[in-house]
Amino acid sequence: MSTVAVMGSGSWGTAMALTLSDNDHRVTIRARRAEVCDKINNDHRNPDYFTDLELPPSLRAERDPQIAMQDAEFVVLAVPSQSLRETLSQWQISDQAVIVSLAKGIELGSGLRMSQVIMEVTGAGPERIAVLTGPNLSHEIARRQPAAAVVASVREETAIAVQQLFHTATFRPYTNTDVIGCELGGATKNVIALAVGMAAGMGYGANATASLITRGLAEIIRLGEAMGADPHTFSGLAGIGDLVATCSSPLSRNRTFGEELGRGRTVAEIAGSTRQVAEGVKSCFSIKALAEKHHVEMPITYAVCAVIEGSLDPRSLVQALLARAPKPERY
């Protein structure tokens, strides 16, 4: 039994805190609002996410981040990518704790992956950091439906420790030492899911979805190789696994955001109608910047950026991608 702090009570933080509690760990979830803490502690429900779901009574909620992390052997970071730096800089994480990153994004401006942001802000070495990623839609995990995942760390022992921490009868993590590939897979698939959602919103079918997933994977692998990832990672759970889950499921916020764009709503309208994060809406720009820096062609990502910034409409996105110069199929 380990002591774990889950820092963030959104949909993924809640689902992962529930999974860890199912594994009999001592889990504290950190929520920013007192009323959320009270509801979790007294009624065993999160008032904002999975409201019909009873949380394990052993799960405790705490507002004060330092109290939440007291004695924690594992600190699990469950805040969105673009808030991670600011949030982390307000916390003191013990230098004995293993830090687990759940966020799937690339920081705007710096182009850093989340494990790099964690290292910069906390001073933790890479051997103390793990990344949990893969095809994991929170609604399914919270309902204890079966899923596999990947835990990546440069230090295999760290990955194994985190694998054991999360492994339940319904949640099966594998390990990987390719942190770059696993983090890139998680961030880039959100952008492809936006494109797939747009196609679906315009009424296009399975052929368009499969074509975008396949060519999306090609551009993800190109970027990954240029950045030092192992290309094999992208045929695993952090790559094709997460890409398929996110692009195919109506539960994906990124795909749903894209679908709304395809139906003609604007970015501002869609963003204003949800409190939940669709990471690809911001990370598309940092991923485009990485592609430019590494001289990698990423046409789908570029087209998604153009739609998000308002210089291209979704229908023209499809036309523009189809009208590109013919070429052999290769990565």
Ligand SMILES: NC(=O)c1ccc[n+]([C@@H]2O[C@H](COP(=O)([O-])OP(=O)(O)OC[C@H]3O[C@@H](n4cnc5c(N)ncnc54)[C@H](O)[C@@H]3O)[C@@H](O)[C@H]2O)c1
């Ligand atoms: N939901 C999923 O299915 C899922 C699965 C795997 C990974 N992820 C990743 O997990 C990360 C978190 O996503 P989520 O689904 O929990 O998002 P969410 O929108 O459901 O919740 C985000 C949480 O972060 C908090 N938050 C937002 N801004 C903050 C700030 N500035 N400071 C502190 N806290 C802040 C919110 O209050 C909320 O508790 C994302 O990177 C996402 O890609 C999500």
Ligand SMILES: O=P(O)(O)OC[C@H](O)CO
């Ligand atoms: O809801 P999304 O689009 O953020 O996707 C959630 C998970 O990342 C799927 O693995």
